Amino acid sequence: MTATATPRFAERFPTDIASILDRVEQIDPIRYAQTRNYLDGAVTRLSPYISRGVISTKYVLLRMVERGFDPRRIEKFVQELAWREYYQRAWQVKGGEIDRDLRFHQEGVQNTAVPSALVNASTGIEAVDAAIEELYKTGYMHNHARMYTAAIACNIGRSHWREPARWMYYHLLDGDWASNAISWQWVAGAASSKKYYANQENINRYCRTRQSGTFLDVDYADFEEMPVPEVLRPTVVPELETKLPKPSDITLSPGHPTLIYNSYNLDPAWKSGMDVNRILLLEPSHFRRYPVSEKVIEFVLALAGNIPDIQVFVGEFDDLAATVSGSIIFKEHPLSRHYRGTAEERDWMFGVAGYFPSFFRYWKKCESELAGAQLALGF
Ligand SMILES: Cc1cc2nc3c(=O)[nH]c(=O)nc-3n(C[C@H](O)[C@H](O)[C@H](O)COP(=O)(O)OP(=O)(O)OC[C@H]3O[C@@H](n4cnc5c(N)ncnc54)[C@H](O)[C@@H]3O)c2cc1C
Numbered sequence: 400m401t402a403t404a405t406p407r408f409a410e411r412f413p414t415d416i417a418s419i420l421d422r423v424e425q426i427d428p429i430r431y432a433q434t435r436n437y438l439d440g441a442v443t444r445l446s447p448y449i450s451r452g453v454i455s456t457k458y459v460l461l462r463m464v465e466r467g468f469d470p471r472r473i474e475k476f477v478q479e480l481a482w483r484e485y486y487q488r489a490w491q492v493k494g495g496e497i498d499r500d501l502r503f504h505q506e507g508v509q510n511t512a513v514p515s516a517l518v519n520a521s522t523g524i525e526a527v528d529a530a531i532e533e534l535y536k537t538g539y540m541h542n543h544a545r546m547y548t549a550a551i552a553c554n555i556g557r558s559h560w561r562e563p564a565r566w567m568y569y570h571l572l573d574g575d576w577a578s579n580a581i582s583w584q585w586v587a588g589a590a591s592s593k594k595y596y597a598n599q600e601n602i603n604r605y606c607r608t609r610q611s612g613t614f615l616d617v618d619y620a621d622f623e624e625m626p627v628p629e630v631l632r633p634t635v636v637p638e639l640e641t642k643l644p645k646p647s648d649i650t651l652s653p654g655h656p657t658l659i660y661n662s663y664n665l666d667p668a669w670k671s672g673m674d675v676n677r678i679l680l681l682e683p684s685h686f687r688r689y690p691v692s693e694k695v696i697e698f699v700l701a702l703a704g705n706i707p708d709i710q711v712f713v714g715e716f717d718d719l720a721a722t723v724s725g726s727i728i729f730k731e732h733p734l735s736r737h738y739r740g741t742a743e744e745r746d747w748m749f750g751v752a753g754y755f756p757s758f759f760r761y762w763k764k765c766e767s768e769l770a771g772a773q774l775a776l777g778f
Contacts, residue, residue, distance in 0.1 A: 401672065412537070412538065414698065415705065419448050419454065422444070424466075426476075430474060437685075438541050438607070439607065442542070444539060446539075447538070447573040449485070450573040451573070451699065452664040452745075453667065454601075455747075456483050456746075465664050471769060476750075477711065482758065485762075490733040491637075494733060496582075497581060500584065501590045502592075505588060508559045510557065510559070510633055511562055511738065512562050513563045513635040516630050517552055518635055518637055522551060524547070524657075526603075526606035530544035535553055538692075544736040546595060547585055548567065549595075550596055554586070554588075555596075560584055563583065564583040567583075567641045569692050570594050576734075599611065599616040600621060614630065621709075641687070644713055645713070649710040651723060654728070656725050657723045657728070659728070660678065662734075664732065665699065665702045667729075679700075680716060681704060682715050683715070684716070716737060720740075728741045728743060731745055751764040
């Protein structure tokens with residue numbers, strides 16, 4: 400089967416490479432820093448492309464530098480890009496441990512499901528319900544809305560973070576299990592020592608709503624002892640199933656290297672112009688463990704349409720490897736550890752590797768790379 404671009408995401412998340420690169424050119428890192436916390440702020444909406452490996456954080460930073468921005472003057476924006484790398488570095492070290500409470504036991508858990516009111520977008524918190532509707536429609540949710548949703552699920556509804564995280568990941572075009580699982584844990588107090596709460600006043604400010612009298616319309620001091628509100632009591636374990644395309648035959652040029660792409664590596668510039676076999680590998684075992692919606696699969700296939708002559712292989716790595724006669728090359732990723740062949744380094748902004756319990760300890764090291772102009776970019 401050959402991947403074909405589907406124009407279904409054209410409006411909010413175009414999948415052709417020219418539009419994606421143009422979106423990078425439209426970034427206003429100054430307005431970004433001033434408005435990013437607001438739901439209508441100047442956020443980039445680049446995460447679906449960065450998390451799927453179409454473009455790298457390094458590419459985005461490099462373009463900012465080429466446009467004349469000194470990275471030290473647009474620190475807030477660079478820091479946000481660095482969060483991506485921070486989580487990926489944590490995943491490299493911790494592997495499957497990020498699937499469980501990473502640093503602290505999540506306190507106060509009463510269920511291992513998801514409040515049905517979140518799944519049905521009927522919590523009564525207008526901004527959150529609208530953000531969930533938007534997630535279902537577009538596959539995107541603003542960072543603040545993600546934090547509000549997670550706080551309602553884990554800290555007000557007292558669900559363990561994992562099922563709600565899996566539900567959100569399923570629908571996100573930018574689903575990145577490291578950013579997702581650890582952010583949920585950060586909100587729930589499993590990756591940080593404090594739970595995150597947002598009250599109605601905070602939500603009204605950043606979402607420009609004017610609600611009062613809701614279950615969140617309380618003082619922060621009241622949250623910890625608050626019983627689960629009636630509306631959040633019914634829970635559900637959503638059925639999350641991935642519909643993969645039907646397996647079909649692929650044709651490999653014998654003796655040529657085979658490059659492996661997957662839903663975290665869809666880089667059209669990777670060894671472009673070289674005479675190689677290009678295979679998008681969709682492993683059923685991966686999607687059983689980390690299910691994604693039909694929309695996400697459609698998005699992945701459409702992005703793969705930017706890679707000339709790519710063929711889709713639905714099956715396990717070992718089955719693919721058995722049909723390959725030349726070398727196999729892939730990009731390093733925590734979920735590709737079972738691949739065999741040559742693992743190439745991803746494009747990082749910072750050479751800072753390892754697990755840091757706190758982002759700011761990690762960022763200090765990145766800052767010295769920036770200050771010492773030792774950034775891999777070479778400026
Ligand atoms: C509960 C929760 C779940 C999340 N799940 C995911 C997920 O599955 N996939 C995902 O990519 N992000 C996740 N995030 C992080 C963040 O919400 C998104 O990366 C961000 O909202 C993407 O929108 P944007 O591109 O407009 O971001 P912008 O604000 O424009 O940021 C620019 C870029 O910086 C990077 N970035 C910014 N914030 C973060 C962050 N906290 N972590 C990682 N990268 C960041 C992204 O690549 C983003 O494209 C989650 C956050 C929370 C609180």
